[in-house]
Amino acid sequence: MFWMNKDVFIRLCDDLENIYKVKGSQRISIAEKLGMFLYTVEEGAGNRNVQERFQHSGETVSRYFSEMLNVVCDMAKEFIKPSDPEFKSTPPEILGDSRYMPHFKFTFACAGWEGTAHDTRIFQSAIHNPTLKFPKPTNGKYYLVDAGYPQIKSICYHISVKGQEFFGCVCLVRWGAQPTGYKEVFNHAHSSLRSVIERTFGVWKKRWNILLDMPSYSFDKQVKIVIAAMALHNYIRRYSGRDCVFDESENLDIEGIGREDDAQNGHGHVSREMEALRNNIASSLMGAPI
Incomplete structure (x- = not known):
């Protein structure tokens, strides 16, 4: 589910509510907000595709994508940084x-x-x-x-x-x-x-x-999407005991290995x-x- 297991998804919903103060409503829950956002970034889905999948209007899809994008970018301050800022130890x-x-x-x-x-x-x-x-x-x-x-x-x-x-x-x-x-x-x-x-x-x-x-997407939003994707990657790595994408990584074609640019x-x-x-x-x- 959204490249993360159920426990990680539930934990992320709880963190969004308790730490980052995301609110649900009678019409849409925090889990659905998160689900629409993850579906968009996972599949690269357009607004119309998300409308059909979650049965919400285009305006609702766009509004909650922007809201969740800003929240996940805020999460990045906590999740995109060294766990040991002074590099004193090796994991x-x-x-x-x-x-x-x-x-x-x-x-x-x-x-x-x-x-x-x-x-x-x-x-x-x-x-x-x-x-x-x-x-x-x-x-x-x-x-x-x-x-x-x-x-x-x-x-x-x-x-x-x-x-x-x-x-x-x-x-x-x-x-x-x-x-x-x-x-x-x-x-x-x-x-x-x-x-x-x-x-x-x-x-x-x-x-x-x-x-x-x-x-x-606008340029500013594209920049935020890159940051949000990194924050979500780190969140999954921190709390997931098993990561199916990494399990399959041995079969990935790795681009750029051996590239040597002109040094300056x-x-x-x-x-x-x-x-x-x-x-x-x-x-x-x-x-x-x-």
């Missing part, structure tokens, strides 16, 4: 799973940029705008990024090791020979993690078909320091199980 599910437990949640969202904007431009805007509250890791922890992003001390480092071919697809490594040398071991471990990250985006897009096509990196002290960091991490992985 036991990740520590205990050789595949990094691919039930990841989104911790930051910045929607509304034009499609032609370069990754680096968006990233730089996010980390330098204090109002966005980008979750920066503590000293000694980093974000894993591809070559489309700059190397920044204490924030991120690239997935590939300079001078060594990047293994873009986990399957090539899994079915072929075991990696040899510290650079190949490094690339194997981190290409596996990148595959999990890409799969999370694949699951997110599969769950909410509205993300594939929403030309009838500076050279000098920071680049040398980050390269040394990569080499240290790669060396430490030599004795770890693959």
